[in-house]
Amino acid sequence: MLVEKNVPLQAFNSFGVVAKAHALARIASEDDVIALMAASAWGEGGLFVLGGGSNIVLTGDVKPLVLKVEIKGRALVDESPKHFIVEAGAGENWHDFVAWTLAQGYPGLENMALIPGTVGAAPVQNVGAYGVELQDRFESLDAMDLYTGQVFTLNAAQCAFGYRDSVFKHGGPIDTNSPANAGHLALGLKNRALILRVRFALPKVWKPVLGYADIEKKMLEHGCDAPTAQQLFDWVCEVRQAKLPDPKRIGNAGSFFKNPTVSAEQCADIIARDPKVVHYRLTDGSVKLAAGWLIDSCGWRGKSVGQAGVYEKQALVLVNRGGATGGEVMTLAKSIQTSVYERFGIMLEPEPVVL
Structure with a gap:
C-alpha cells in the first residue's frame, strides 16, 4: 500500500480550494485499510476519510492521513416481496449510481439525482432532495473500525439518521436514553469508521414522490400528472442544473x-x-x-x-x-x-x- 506525500487536493474538493494532504492513501478495498493499520500509517497524526470532497471546506493543508475512498461495485444483492436490495461500493459516484438503478429497473432514488459526492458519503450526510432522504431508501451498510480492523454492519436505527445528520458526524457519546436515539450506538463514529458498502431497499411497487413546487411546474409544463421514475429523474436534473452551479465549472x-x-x-x-x-x-x-x-x-x-x-x-x-x-x-x-x-x-x- 503506497502512501503518497504532499498530494494536491484541489481536484479532490468540489470548492476547488488549493490545499495539500501531507499524506494520502487510496482505499480500493478492505485489504488496503488492513495494510495501513499493519504499518501504523496514521500514528498520532490521526486520519481523515475523504469521499467525493463535495461537502468539505479546506482552510489549510491537511495534516492527518487522508484516506481517499475508491471502493467500487454495483449489484442487486437480494430481493424481498416488496423491495429490491441494491448495493454499491462507497467510492461509487452517487449520481451515476442513481442513474444505474433506474437503468436496471430499480426506481426509488430518482428525487436525489445530481446530488454531488459518493455513495459512501451519502449516509454520513443523510442526503436528500425533493421529499426523499437517504434514510427513506436505506437498508444497511458495512463499515470498518479504523482502529481494530473489525468490519460491522449497521441498520438505519444504528446510523442515527437525522436532518443532514448521522452517527458518522459525531465523535462523542450519543444519548441513547433519548427517544430519538433509542437503539443507537453508544458512541459516534466520526473519524473512527470507514464506510465500505451501502445497501438500499428500492420499492417493487413504486409511487412518485411529488409535492414540491419545482416538480409541479414540470408536471404542468409537460401536461403529466403521473410521471415515470425516469421522467422524475430527468426533471430533477433539469431543475438542479437551472438553479445550481456545476462544481466542474464553478x-x-x-x-x-x-x-x-x-x-x-x-x-x-x-x-x-x-x-x-x-x-x-x-x-x-x-x-x-x-x-x-x-x-x-x-x-x-x-x-x-x-x-x-x-x-x-x-x-x-x-x-x-x-x-x-x-x-x-x-x-x-x-x-x-x-x-x-x-x-x-x-x-x-x-x-x-x-x-
Missing part, C-alpha cells in the same frame, strides 16, 4: 447551510414581520424555514468576500469565483450567519465539514 459545495427548524410560535412571529417567508410545516408541529430565502432577504445574493461569493441564482450556495481560500469561504459564511441572526434571531448551521 467551485461550490452545494447547499451550504441547513434549513433551520423553528417552533410554530417563532414562525408566526417571523411571518408577522416578513409575510413572504418560505416555510414548510412538519408533522410534529414545528416549521422548517428555507435558509436560502433568509439569506436572500438579508441581501447576500451575488455578494462576495474576496473570491468567495453567494451564487446569483441560489443564495443557499456559496461559490469559488476563482482562487478563493477556505478562509474567505468561512469569513463569508460567518458574515451571512451574523446577518440572518440579527434580522431573524436564527443561527444558520453550515452543512460542510470545515477542516
Whole structure:
C-alpha cells in the first residue's frame, strides 16, 4: 500500500480550494485499510476519510492521513416481496449510481439525482432532495473500525439518521436514553469508521414522490400528472442544473447551510414581520424555514468576500469565483450567519465539514 506525500487536493474538493494532504492513501478495498493499520500509517497524526470532497471546506493543508475512498461495485444483492436490495461500493459516484438503478429497473432514488459526492458519503450526510432522504431508501451498510480492523454492519436505527445528520458526524457519546436515539450506538463514529458498502431497499411497487413546487411546474409544463421514475429523474436534473452551479465549472459545495427548524410560535412571529417567508410545516408541529430565502432577504445574493461569493441564482450556495481560500469561504459564511441572526434571531448551521 503506497502512501503518497504532499498530494494536491484541489481536484479532490468540489470548492476547488488549493490545499495539500501531507499524506494520502487510496482505499480500493478492505485489504488496503488492513495494510495501513499493519504499518501504523496514521500514528498520532490521526486520519481523515475523504469521499467525493463535495461537502468539505479546506482552510489549510491537511495534516492527518487522508484516506481517499475508491471502493467500487454495483449489484442487486437480494430481493424481498416488496423491495429490491441494491448495493454499491462507497467510492461509487452517487449520481451515476442513481442513474444505474433506474437503468436496471430499480426506481426509488430518482428525487436525489445530481446530488454531488459518493455513495459512501451519502449516509454520513443523510442526503436528500425533493421529499426523499437517504434514510427513506436505506437498508444497511458495512463499515470498518479504523482502529481494530473489525468490519460491522449497521441498520438505519444504528446510523442515527437525522436532518443532514448521522452517527458518522459525531465523535462523542450519543444519548441513547433519548427517544430519538433509542437503539443507537453508544458512541459516534466520526473519524473512527470507514464506510465500505451501502445497501438500499428500492420499492417493487413504486409511487412518485411529488409535492414540491419545482416538480409541479414540470408536471404542468409537460401536461403529466403521473410521471415515470425516469421522467422524475430527468426533471430533477433539469431543475438542479437551472438553479445550481456545476462544481466542474464553478467551485461550490452545494447547499451550504441547513434549513433551520423553528417552533410554530417563532414562525408566526417571523411571518408577522416578513409575510413572504418560505416555510414548510412538519408533522410534529414545528416549521422548517428555507435558509436560502433568509439569506436572500438579508441581501447576500451575488455578494462576495474576496473570491468567495453567494451564487446569483441560489443564495443557499456559496461559490469559488476563482482562487478563493477556505478562509474567505468561512469569513463569508460567518458574515451571512451574523446577518440572518440579527434580522431573524436564527443561527444558520453550515452543512460542510470545515477542516
